[in-house]
Amino acid sequence: MDFNEVRPGYLKSSEKTIKIHISELKIGMYVSKLDRPWLETPFLMQGFMIESLDDIDAVAEYAQHVWIDAVGEEWVAPEERAAVKGQAKKVSYINKxxxxxxHAAAMDTYREARRLTRSLLDDLRLGGVINSEQAKSTVKECVHSILRNSDALIWMSKIRTQDEYTAEHCLNVCILAIAFGRHLGMSEGDLERLGLCGLLHDVGKMRVQPEVLHKPASLTEKEFNMMxxxxxxxxxxxxxxxGIPNSTIDVAYSHHERIDGTGYPRGLSSSGISEFAKIIAIVDAYDAMTADRCYSxxxxxxxxLKIIFKDRGTHxxxxxxxxxxKSVGLYPPGTLVELVNGLIAIVFETNSKYRHLPKVIAxxxxDAKLEKxxxxxxxxxxRGSLDKSFLIKRALNDGSFGVYIKDYREQGLALG
Incomplete structure (x- = not known):
């Protein structure tokens, strides 16, 4: 049986690796290695499926030979096949x-959205109910900004204030979920519904005792159950x-469920978890890991992203x-990076063609601050206008080398 042929109800699974010339590359092949260093290419992970002729053209720009995995068959459960077949038609977006x-509009949108999010959570903390119209209005403004250009608002989501973690986390999950939904090709209506799920996914934490919610050490078993x-x-x-949609209620209840059934509160497995809940689970974990928390x-x-890659299929x-x-990319907007030449820079805008070569603010x-x-x-x-010393050496934590993202928001983006 040819390794590109797969019977209905089966999925490809890796068996052995074969070196081939780029001219032999076909749709359906799995590329596991290139003939050049991985970081000199825009590909986000070492290993990906060729899904279109455009993918072949993209690989051909960077390699003459590739290694592909010859694949056999692996049976897929009917509900998983149905989920793939039942996906809605994708919407294609471009940055307007x-x-x-x-950036200026995104900064205003973020400030107002953060203020409204804090207000929503404060009302809940004091025993009130959610102003659903206010929440929907906040999400709608975020959707509009992300549809104009997703990079600007994502840049804002990198700005953190530890004593306002829960409010900022809820808003950031909203923003990142909308951007992810745009990448998936969701309709504008679904982006608004998904964004609302992200904004309100953690509202239940307003009913958790503050000393447990903000404890800077490991929780006891009792405290963890409270959390x-x-x-x-x-x-x-x-x-x-x-006025709160059922999808939002479901996500608040289910965003800590895991694909392998080891999550909480119900121990659901993949087929029992909604698409929105699966999305928010990923975005929630990513935003939490990239933020300073009281205990981590x-x-x-x-x-x-490496952790998400490792835990896919289980968590x-x-x-x-x-x-x-793929959506986040190697260096999302707002990421602090060090270049090979020693420059410290903030990623300003992604590059869809060269994902490893974004626009940055040096x-x-x-240890020396630049004049501009x-x-x-x-x-x-x-393109040859910069030498290889301008390649990114590594991503840094916010605050490295004394550079804090929030300072640059407060100073404005004055560029030389």
Whole structure:
């Protein structure tokens, strides 16, 4: 049987690796290795399926030979096959304006959305109910910004204030979920519904005692059970608030369920977890890992994506986990990076063609602050206008080398 042929009801599974010339590459093949260093390419992970002729053309730009995995067959459960077949037709989006033009509007959108999110959570903390119209209005503004250009608002989501973690986390999950939904090709209506799920997924934490919610050490078993109860509290709060969609209630209740059935509160497995809940589970984990929390320091985006890659198929949905990694990219907007030449920079805008070569704002040379913040398009390395010392050496945690993202929001984006 040819390794590209798969019978109905079966999925491809790796058996052996074969070296081939790029001219032999076909749709359906799984590329596991290239003939050049991985970091010199825009591909997000070492290993991907060829799904279109465009994929073949993209690989051909960077390699003459590739290694592919010859594949056999693996049976897939009917409900999983049905989920794939039943997906809605994708909507294609393009950025209507560039990130620099969207930044001023995105900053205003983020400030107002953060204020409204804090107000929503404060009302709940004091025993009130959710103002559903206010929440929907907040999400709608975020959707509009992300549809104009997703990079600007994602940049804002990197700005953290530890004493406002829960409010900022809820808003950031909303923003990242909308951007992910855009990548998946969801309709504008579904983006608004998904964004509302992200904004309100953790409202149940307003019913968890502050000393447990903000404890800077490991929780006892009793305290952990109190924390896990936020999913039940969230469901109950949303059910008692008029105008909240059922999908939002479900996500608040189910976003800690795991694909392998080891999550909480009900121990659901993959087929019992909604698509929105699977998406918010991934986004929730990513935003939490990349933020400083009272009990755990942040890790760089690249490290968080590695964890999601490792835990796909157990904690997270396999397909959605891989799509999220593609959506976020190696260096999302707002990521602090160090270049090979020692420049410290903030990623300003992604590059759809060269994902490893974004536009960055250079702010520092190791310990010396630059006279001006300079916008540098790193794709110049590929075009020959910049040398290879402008490649990104590594992603950094916010605050490394004394550079904090929030300072640059407060100063404005004055570029030389």
């Amino acid at each position: 304006i560039d990130a620099k033009a969207e 896990k109860a936020h999913t039940v509290h969230g469901r109950n709060l949303l059910m008692s608030s008029p 320091p942040s890790i760089p985006s690249t490290e968080a 997270f949905d396999d397909r959605l986990g891989l799509e999220f990694i 702010v520092k040379k190791q 913040n300079v916008l540098v398009d790193l794709s110049g390395v590929e």
